[in-house]
Amino acid sequence: MYNFDFEKPSTIADAVSAMAAEEAQALGGGQTLIPTLKQRLASPSKLVSLSGIAEMKGVCEADGGISVGGATTHATVAAEAGAYPALAALASNIGDPAVRNRGTIGGSLANNDPAACYPSAALASGATIETNSREIAADDYFQGMFTTALEEGEIITNVRFPIPEAASYQKFEQPASRFAMVGVFVAKYVDGVRVAVTGASEDGVFRWTEAEEALSGNFSADAVEGLSVSGDGMISDLHGSGDYRAHLVKVLTKRAVAAAS
Amino acid sequence: MTQKNQYKLNVNGQTVEVTAEPRELLIYTLREQLNITGPHIGCETSHCGACTVTIDGKSVKSCTMFVAQAEGKEITTIEGLGGPDALHPLQEAFKEHHGLQCGYCTPGMITRASKLLEEIPNPTEEEIRFGMAGNICRCTGYQNIVKSIKAAAAEINAAKEAAQ
Ligand SMILES: Cc1cc2nc3c(=O)[nH]c(=O)nc-3n(C[C@H](O)[C@H](O)[C@H](O)COP(=O)(O)OP(=O)(O)OC[C@H]3O[C@@H](n4cnc5c(N)ncnc54)[C@H](O)[C@@H]3O)c2cc1C
Ligand code: FES
Ligand code: FES
Numbered sequence: 001m002y003n004f005d006f007e008k009p010s011t012i013a014d015a016v017s018a019m020a021a022e023e024a025q026a027l028g029g030g031q032t033l034i035p036t037l038k039q040r041l042a043s044p045s046k047l048v049s050l051s052g053i054a055e056m057k058g059v060c061e062a063d064g065g066i067s068v069g070g071a072t073t074h075a076t077v078a079a080e081a082g083a084y085p086a087l088a089a090l091a092s093n094i095g096d097p098a099v100r101n102r103g104t105i106g107g108s109l110a111n112n113d114p115a116a117c118y119p120s121a122a123l124a125s126g127a128t129i130e131t132n133s134r135e136i137a138a139d140d141y142f143q144g145m146f147t148t149a150l151e152e153g154e155i156i157t158n159v160r161f162p163i164p165e166a167a168s169y170q171k172f173e174q175p176a177s178r179f180a181m182v183g184v185f186v187a188k189y190v191d192g193v194r195v196a197v198t199g200a201s202e203d204g205v206f207r208w209t210e211a212e213e214a215l216s217g218n219f220s221a222d223a224v225e226g227l228s229v230s231g232d233g234m235i236s237d238l239h240g241s242g243d244y245r246a247h248l249v250k251v252l253t254k255r256a257v258a259a260a261s
Numbered sequence: 262m263t264q265k266n267q268y269k270l271n272v273n274g275q276t277v278e279v280t281a282e283p284r285e286l287l288i289y290t291l292r293e294q295l296n297i298t299g300p301h302i303g304c305e306t307s308h309c310g311a312c313t314v315t316i317d318g319k320s321v322k323s324c325t326m327f328v329a330q331a332e333g334k335e336i337t338t339i340e341g342l343g344g345p346d347a348l349h350p351l352q353e354a355f356k357e358h359h360g361l362q363c364g365y366c367t368p369g370m371i372t373r374a375s376k377l378l379e380e381i382p383n384p385t386e387e388e389i390r391f392g393m394a395g396n397i398c399r400c401t402g403y404q405n406i407v408k409s410i411k412a413a414a415a416e417i418n419a420a421k422e423a424a425q
Contacts, residue, residue: 006266006283006329027330034325035306037284047283049330075319096395097373098310101319102326177308178394 001037005046010053012157016132018048019153026050026155028071028107031099050106056157065163070106070130070156077105086167086187086260087125090117093171095178106156112204114145114235115179119205121169122159124185124196130158145204164189166219168259170252172199174239181239182248184208186256192216195253200245202233211253219261221254268332272297273341283329288312290328291338299339299368303397310396313369314338320376322395339368342375350420351375351413360409362400370396374410383414 009015018024025044027033028051036042050056056071059080066083078092078100094100094108094117108118109129122129122138129136132155141149150156164187171183180199187194193215195208214223229249234242265280272295279294288305291297291314300323303311307325314323315337343349351371354360361367370393377384377392384392389407398406 001284003282003284006327008329008332030327030330031307031325034286034327038305051330096310097376097392098313098320098322098325098395099307101321 002040002043004037004044006049007046008049008052012053012055012132012155015048015050015053015155016153018046019155021046024048024153026106026110028104028110029073029102030107031095031103032107032111032113050104050155056106062160065161068105068159068161070158071104072106074100074103074105074108084161084163084167086164086169086185087121087161090121090169090171090185093117093178105159109141109159110148110150110156112142112146112148113179114201114204115174115181115183115199117169117171117180117183117198120180120183120185120196120198121161122196123205123207124167124187124194125161125164126189126194127162128160129156130160131156139207142205145202147204162189166260168256170256170259172248172252182245182252184249184252184256186215186253186260188215188219188260193219195256197249197253200234200249202235208249208253215257219257221257224250224253224257266329268328270328270331270333271335273337279328281328283327285328287314287323287326287328287331287336290331291323291336297338297340300372301365301368303365303369308395308397309366309369310373311366311369313373313396315372315376318376320373320395337372339372342371349375350416351378351410354409354413354416355406358409358412359405360401361406366396366398366400370398370406374413377410378414378417382418384410386411 007018023045027047027049050071056069059068074091074094081088108116127138129141136149167187169185171180174181182199185196193212195211198205210227211224229246231243231246234245236242269278301311303309305324307322312324316334343352373396389410
């Protein structure tokens with residue numbers, strides 16, 4: 001691993017100034033970044049740890065939804081997001097206990113791994129990603145695998161989730177890492193149903209709009225029975241082919257609807 | 262640019278000061294600077310759990326944390342749970358129920374299990390397997406690890422009841 005300087009600010013303002021240094025990079029729980037640094041795939045001059053910023057930690061209820069601090073660990077979301085049970089359940093199934101004790105929602109959303117769980121929750125919930133400088137709607141935020149709307153040095157400070165009437169996340173685990181081979185998050189709001197799929201597409205997390213239309217008219221697993229998902233553009237690797245992943249998208253959507261209704 | 266820094270840690274109840282580059286992984290600080298060799302390095306890629314320690318009351322893989330992140334924290338390793346003269350109930354149970362063969366995964370297993378039993382004092386087999394998911398064993402096939410953790414839970418709960 002290349003060497004770096006280390007800073008641990010205690011306010012967002014101090015973190016923003018620390019991030020202004022050339023080649024500075026934010027450090028959340030390090031569960032993705034530390035392995036990346038070990039492989040010398042990144043060489044930041046400075047790591048700015050966000051774990052000492054109290055205003056970026058914890059879950060609170062805020063007008064019809066919940067607000068999760070960007071440096072909140074998966075374990076804390078699992079324990080404190082009871083107002084949004086499907087989100088708490090998703091967090092409680094990420095990786096393993098030690099990963100959940102360190103990894104954060106901000107790190108997961110900033111990284112936007114195509115097999116990560118949180119991006120599907122943010123997209124299906126129509127969440128708002130708050131940064132130190134602006135608010136970004138989930139629909140504009142995810143821009144392909146490992147790519148987001150974040151600018152250089154921008155920090156995710158909060159994520160706001162409106163709470164749906166019903167929701168469920170179903171993950172088909174890749175058993176060695178417990179990342180999603182495919183994961184589907186279904187959320188039913190008063191004005192319609194949103195379905196977000198992770199783990200499957202070469203473009204990263206996406207909304208399965210045909211299923212959304214079908215489910216908005218009839219919220220039952222039968223409603224998606226007649227739909228089909230193409231294997232084109234789906235990830236093919238040693239864990240499964242594109243066609244297999246496409247198949248899983250529908251299976252998991254049906255399971256999510258059944259679990260939510 | 263980067264230089265070595267002083268870091269103050271509390272390891273197994275003792276305050277220690279180490280000099281290290283911020284990039285040093287905590288597992289190396291423990292093993293090579295402090296000679297605390299209970300936590301093992303199995304994969305160094307955050308998958309096997311052999312390096313599991315407890316930091317401020319939470320299970321953490323010490324191969325995926327920098328010493329700089331551990332500044333000011335309380336760290337417990339297997340050495341802090343019990344030793345040859347006074348085994349922790351989990352150490353005793355692993356010994357009695359063949360919860361280990363080569364022993365490589367054992368310090369991480371027991372350190373993690375000690376937290377699991379605080380989170381869930383009387384876990385079912387399913388809860389044990391879920392709660393121990395980050396700890397891999399190449400020898401035992403897990404059956405006897407589950408058995409050992411159940412036995413230790415019974416022991417700890419009985420002792421708690423007797424104390425009341
Ligand atoms: C064994 C294992 C199993 C896992 N299983 C799963 C799983 O099942 N599902 C899943 O979704 N994930 C899984 N993960 C990934 C885990 O959830 C990570 O914690 C997460 O992806 C990254 O979060 P972090 O806080 O550790 O970020 P870091 O590793 O610290 O950072 C990741 C990236 O995000 C940036 N960053 C961090 N915080 C912020 C912020 N607040 N604002 C802006 N940028 C930021 C960093 O600069 C870096 O580029 C697993 C990881 C491991 C090691
Ligand atoms: S050595 Fe840390 S998880 Fe394997
Ligand atoms: S006893 Fe050998 S790895 Fe677990």
